[in-house]
Amino acid sequence: MIPSIPQSSLFRNTYRAYVLLFFLFLAAPLVVVAVFAFNDSLFPSLPWGGWTLDWFFNDSEPKLGIFYDSELLESIGISLFVALFVTAFSLALATSNAFLFERQAFAGKNLLYVLMLTPLVIPGVILGVSILIFGSSVANGVENQTGYDIELLRPGLPLVITGQFAFITTICTLILAARLRKFDGSLEEAAMNLGATRMQAIRTVTIPYLRPALIGAGVVSFLMSFENFNTTLMLVGSDAPLTIAMFDRLREGSTPVLNAVSLLLMIASATLALLSIAVQRREA
Amino acid sequence: MNRSALRLGLWLLLTPLLLWLVLLILLPHIDMLMISLRQRTGPGEYAFSLNNYLAFFEEPLYWRTFARTAIMSLLATVLTLLIAFPVSYYIAKLLRGRAKSLLFLMCLIPFWVSELVRTYGWMILLRESGLVSGFLQWTGLADGPVEMLYNDAAVMVGLVYTAMLFMVVPLITTLDSLDDAQIEAGYDLGGNGWNVLWEVVVPHAMPGIVSGCIVVFMLTLGNYLTPVLIGGKDSLWFTEQIYTQFITRFNWEQGSAFGILLLFLSSFMVWAGLKLSRQSFTRVMS
Numbered sequence: 001m002i003p004s005i006p007q008s009s010l011f012r013n014t015y016r017a018y019v020l021l022f023f024l025f026l027a028a029p030l031v032v033v034a035v036f037a038f039n040d041s042l043f044p045s046l047p048w049g050g051w052t053l054d055w056f057f058n059d060s061e062p063k064l065g066i067f068y069d070s071e072l073l074e075s076i077g078i079s080l081f082v083a084l085f086v087t088a089f090s091l092a093l094a095t096s097n098a099f100l101f102e103r104q105a106f107a108g109k110n111l112l113y114v115l116m117l118t119p120l121v122i123p124g125v126i127l128g129v130s131i132l133i134f135g136s137s138v139a140n141g142v143e144n145q146t147g148y149d150i151e152l153l154r155p156g157l158p159l160v161i162t163g164q165f166a167f168i169t170t171i172c173t174l175i176l177a178a179r180l181r182k183f184d185g186s187l188e189e190a191a192m193n194l195g196a197t198r199m200q201a202i203r204t205v206t207i208p209y210l211r212p213a214l215i216g217a218g219v220v221s222f223l224m225s226f227e228n229f230n231t232t233l234m235l236v237g238s239d240a241p242l243t244i245a246m247f248d249r250l251r252e253g254s255t256p257v258l259n260a261v262s263l264l265l266m267i268a269s270a271t272l273a274l275l276s277i278a279v280q281r282r283e284a
Numbered sequence: 285m286n287r288s289a290l291r292l293g294l295w296l297l298l299t300p301l302l303l304w305l306v307l308l309i310l311l312p313h314i315d316m317l318m319i320s321l322r323q324r325t326g327p328g329e330y331a332f333s334l335n336n337y338l339a340f341f342e343e344p345l346y347w348r349t350f351a352r353t354a355i356m357s358l359l360a361t362v363l364t365l366l367i368a369f370p371v372s373y374y375i376a377k378l379l380r381g382r383a384k385s386l387l388f389l390m391c392l393i394p395f396w397v398s399e400l401v402r403t404y405g406w407m408i409l410l411r412e413s414g415l416v417s418g419f420l421q422w423t424g425l426a427d428g429p430v431e432m433l434y435n436d437a438a439v440m441v442g443l444v445y446t447a448m449l450f451m452v453v454p455l456i457t458t459l460d461s462l463d464d465a466q467i468e469a470g471y472d473l474g475g476n477g478w479n480v481l482w483e484v485v486v487p488h489a490m491p492g493i494v495s496g497c498i499v500v501f502m503l504t505l506g507n508y509l510t511p512v513l514i515g516g517k518d519s520l521w522f523t524e525q526i527y528t529q530f531i532t533r534f535n536w537e538q539g540s541a542f543g544i545l546l547l548f549l550s551s552f553m554v555w556a557g558l559k560l561s562r563q564s565f566t567r568v569m570s
Contacts, residue, residue, distance in 0.1 A: 007477075015374065022371045023387075026394050026448070029405020032415060036408055044408050046418045093300050100297035113566060115305050121498070121554050122309075123506025125523045126543045129530055130312035133540065137315050166308040227398035230508050230523075234530065243400050250404060250513060262401040269396040277389075 030266065037259035044256045055260040066260040075245035076261075082157060082241055083225040086164045090221045091214060093165075094172030098210075101173075102180045119167035128234030131163045156237030163231040168224050172217040179213035180206075212280045219276040223269055313547070320540035336541035346525065346542075353522040354549060356436070357504040360443040364451045364500050365493065367444065372455035373485070377462070388456060395449040403513050406442050407433060410514075434516035442510040447503055451496040458492030459485070494561045501557075502550050522546055 041049035042062060059068040066072060101113060119127065135153035143149050152158045183206060191201035207214075229243045236244050242261070249258055323333035340346045375387050394402065409415050410432040420426040432438055462485065470480035486493070511521035526546065529539030558565055 015370070015378075019371055019374050022367070023390060025445070026391070029402050029409060029445070030394055030397060032408050033401055033405040043413070046413050046415065093304055096297050096300050100294075100301060104294050104297060106294055106298070110566075112301065112305070115309070116301070117566065119309060121502050121550060122313075123502060123523070123546060123550060125506050125508055125526055126316075126547050127312075129526060129539065129543050130316045131308065132530070133319060133536065134312035134315045137319075162308065166304070169304060223396060227400075229399060230506060233508065233527070243398055246400050246404075247509070250400070250407075258404065262397070262404065265401060266397050270393065273392075273396045 033259050033262045034266065036256055037263045039256050039259075042255055044254070044259055055256045063255070064257060066257055066264065069257055072242070072245060072249075072257070072261060075240050075242045078157070078239050079226050079242040082161055082164070083222045085161045086168055086225040087218050087221045089161070089165045090169045090172045091218055093169050094176050094217060095210070095214070097169070097173040098176035098180045101177055116170060116173060119170045122167070124167070124228070124230030125234060127167060128163050128231035131159065131166065131231075132234050135159055135162075154237065155235055157239055159235040159237075160232050160241065163235045164225045164228050167231070168221045171224070172221055175217040175220065176210060176213050179210055183209055215279045216276050219272050223272060226269075316540045316543055319537055320544050322537060324537065336538050337545075339538060340541060340545065345520075349520045349525055350522050350545065350549075352520065353505060356440070356443070357501055360440060360447065360504045361497050361501045363440070364444050364447050365497060368448060368451040368455055368496070369489075369493075372452050372459055376456045376459035377464070377467075391452050391456075392449065394445075399446055399509055402446060403442055403509050406438070406445065406514060410438050410441075433514060434519070436515070436519055439511055439515045439519050442514045443504050443507060446507065446510060447500040450499040450503060454492040454496040454499075455489060456492075458489045462488045490561055491563055494557055494563045498554050498557050501553055505546065505550050505553075 036044045037055055038051050038053070039049055039055075040052035041047070055063065056066055057068075097116065101109070101116075132155065139150045139153035187205050187209075188198075188201045191205045192198065196204065227243060229247065232241055232244060233247075240248070242265075246258055246261065320336055321332060321334070322330040323335050325331045340350070371391075375384060375391070379387060407414075411417070412429045412431040412433070414432070416432060417426070417430040420430055421428070466484055466488070467480055470484045475483065506523060507521065508523045508527065511519055512524060515521065522542065523546070526539055526542045529535045529542060533539075554565075557563075
């Protein structure tokens with residue numbers, strides 16, 4: 001089953017057909033979502049009503065296009081806001097974690113490493129719920145003692161950011177630690193021999209070396225935050241990020257404006273992904 | 285550099301990690317456990333009680349949903365593995381150079397898009413006025429519109445689709461590291477394709493298979509969107525129960541008990557998977 005071992009042509013063709021079928025399966029829902037963004041009908045379904053750009057640019061009901069749908073536009077803004085904070089916090093902590101696990105030796109390191117990985121095996125809904133509970137417990141405790149209500153710990157954007165940060169940090173840590181592991185320590189020593197302090201050496205030699213991983217991890221955490229649903233659902237207050245707003249629309253039964261948003265999302269994520277791949281190629 | 289400066293550096297790096305793990309992971313889950321073990325006895329008064337767990341076992345709806353979720357998640361994991369393995373093998377072992385990286389990238393693309401969008405795509409495909417139904421009528425295989433949404437099979441399609449990436453990537457990574465010479469040696473020693481698959485390829489791919497299965501199972505178990513949007517009235521999922529208890533009924537004690545049970549199930553499965561395949565958690569996860 002490798003090119004150097006001959007196989008019957010029947011087997012080869014069946015195998016190829018299977019792989020082709022698999023990619024059709026992968027592409028089908030996305031293609032369908034994209035194509036129906038141009039359907040001139042109030043429902044994202046057959047029959048096909050002809051091509052239109054109304055779901056992007058029309059400014060009035062019932063065919064309100066995405067660029068005039070203030071509710072969805074606002075939710076995109078909220079998602080961007082959340083994603084930027086999550087990315088910044090996750091990258092900062094993940095960098096520190098990567099240095100800790102790759103450069104330091106201390107008692108209990110293995111235990112902490114396992115603990116650091118656990119957010120990957122906690123279902124998102126549970127993570128969200130547990131942070132919701134803990135936030136409320138702390139807020140209630142403080143309120144009972146001092147009479148001051150900490151708004152920050154009640155459902156809302158700060159909690160959403162916290163919840164996403166809690167598991168995205170793990171993913172960023174893994175990406176950064178993997179890159180740091182390949183770093184040749186003698187480069188840093190060379191910098192220090194040339195008179196740099198340890199901090200200077202890290203800033204001018206090690207961090208630039210980590211740059212592709214930092215960009216990669218940044219893109220991953222931005223997209224993961226932007227697309228997160230499960231954890232967000234449990235922590236969201238009155239300001240709904242895009243996924244939550246779309247979910248609500250979807251349940252009511254929506255117009256193809258959702259297809260238009262989805263298409264824009266696909267284009268944006270694909271651009272970001274390609275950008276990060278290009279950066280990695282150039283700098284790796 | 286002296287010792288105390290080294291220790292300072294260690295603590296500077298250790299503190300943020302500990303704050304994160306303790307405040308956002310450990311304490312919230314301990315708090316959830318505590319709340320699941322109490323019962324309201326009056327306004328602002330609580331007493332220790334196992335009632336929330338008893339309610340789970342006494343109410344058939346609860347434990348049946350739990351068992352259903354577990355079994356369907358297992359099934360989805362197995363299906364995902366079976367579908368993904370041949371494709372991963374094809375990409376890792378039968379393709380070279382450009383075609384290989386291109387196809388690998390194509391596997392990833394759908395997953396740069398939100399889960400919500402993917403589920404939405406399946407809704408458009410499978411609904412009564414959807415494309416599959418339209419296609420069946422066009423070919424004459426069906427007389428009228430066919431509703432394919434809102435049943436367990438549709439949920440399964442959605443679950444497998446959503447989880448695919450997390451199986452394909454670890455599989456391709458481990459299969460890629462298998463030396464062709466080992467496969468050739470298997471044939472040279474008189475094995476046929478089947479022997480080589482079972483005695484060379486699968487054992488080599490085991491870490492990838494295990495990590496793929498663990499992540500897929502966990503994601504499927506914790507899925508909320510697919511069963512809610514694609515599932516019918518009877519396709520209940522345990523995460524829906526948790527959501528209902530917390531957000532709709534505001535019964536945090538019962539919801540916490542459900543959360544602990546789900547967490548227990550997923551941890552148990554991860555543990556069992558690692559034990560059965562003799563893999564270590566840190567190796568499989570990173």
